[in-house]
Amino acid sequence: MPTDTFYKICQTTRTTHHAFGSTMQPSRILITGSNSGFGQLAALTLARQGHQVIATMRNLAKGDDLLAEAGDLDIEVRHLDVCDPDSVREALADAASIDVLVNNAGFEVQGAIELIDDELMHRQLDTNVVGPLRTIRAVMSAWRERGHGAIVNVSSVVGLATSPFGGAYAASKHALEAMSEALHWEAAPAGIRVHVIEPGRFPTTEFGANIVRPSGWEGSEFEAKALRLREALGNLDSDGPQNPQDVADAIARAATDPTTPFRTLVGADAEMIVGAKSSMSFEDFETAMRSTIKWYD
Template sequence: MPAILITGCSSGFGLAIARRFLDRGWRVIATMRRPDPDLLPAAPGLTILPLDVTDPQSIATAVAQAGEIDVLVNNAGFGAAVPIELIEPDTARALFETNLLGTLAMVQAVLPQFRARRAGTIVNITSSVTLKPLPLVSVYRASKAAVNALSESLAAEVAPFGVRVRIVLPGRAPETRFGANAMPHLRGLDHPDYKPMLDAMIAGFRESGGPVTQMEDVAEAVWRAATDPDAPLRIPAGADAVQWMAEAG
């Protein structure tokens, strides 16, 4: 059976992707920093491994334990919604360390086996916030836009080896823990100028009305990226992401 390795499977998109591929008969290597065997139903094709994409030794160990895979999904990442003026340098570094350099490290770890076999697919999950400028997510947006750029060049580099690269761009997903995970990095609620913006952003995280992205939208977009050779380089996931991509042209 084909095999897929997914990073960041402890919740949200990663967990939904793992479930989708298990349901469709794939061997799934679900990775997360702190493995929880109760997150996914026990199945003959399921392996849960510890993996921190910012730790080279953790990456090497997980990839070795995973064995031969057909698809790599770089999903691990986090967000921070902070005014540029107030973002902590350590937070900015961590965003790029996880979202961009973690993706790069995983690609470097897996690409040799894909290139040797002249087959394989890399799916990088970024964000629809890269499609238009938005306040308060500048550094997060920059880290994900960097992954888009990396993916575009990577696709050209590895196409001669029979390796495909796809980018999945989810929209706003109230079901995920994105907002909750971003809250510890929040700065400016006590700032007279930035507080109104931040209050509106927090309310937006909790708002479920209007076009949004469901976790299953992302799982299905990744399925398409992994199984359809004719899928486009960029695949929006979610009604809002589809709308934003159409507006961006």
């Protein structure tokens, strides 16, 4: 295909690629991993906008805080373990009545690649990649039949730019990005939208409390380097910690606004990192990042 023809196609696509599902007004939204963090904030944000929210989690007792905060808002707490196929089928048995699926459930394995054993990597990928695949499969047949729906997958900036000691988590998010992109192509003709939310660092959420580290990590040279890296990354937070509500708002926009782009970066650090990486060679990007955060380990 001649280059100029390709560019013309791309220009036309920019003005038409949101057409599929553009008349859908989602009102019933299921969110995985809603007991804390981005999932809980998104559930409250969407309910405050007048939507019916199904907030799912593995442990229903952890939904007490959400329900207390919700008050009279239209939020249903439902059990869902994305790693359990039976749980997924049961939680999404009413897929035809659900307008939007938000895949937010996930956790992070932190550690040097060489320390991560098979079981831990399988666990990382099962939750962060196969889990969303299970929920997507559970809704697609009903949604194709009726001709509309929206899937919002919560990824991360590390799905585009990997950091040291985060290779397992980044691998899961790279996979989620690829899966989401393929699904977009496949589902758009059926009127089903797909969006990816890519937050940067939001240390004020409870996500860090669920980080899992491999055996041999504590007291190792790798742990010491990772701690120095975490401190160095603080250089990106010159204006203070980023507000996790920004991520919840991005999720809500993607869930309800068909004109939302396929990818949404959230956070000044995410925009800076991805902008820099896309504009230079990997070697120059590494040099720039080390200099910016003053980390030379």
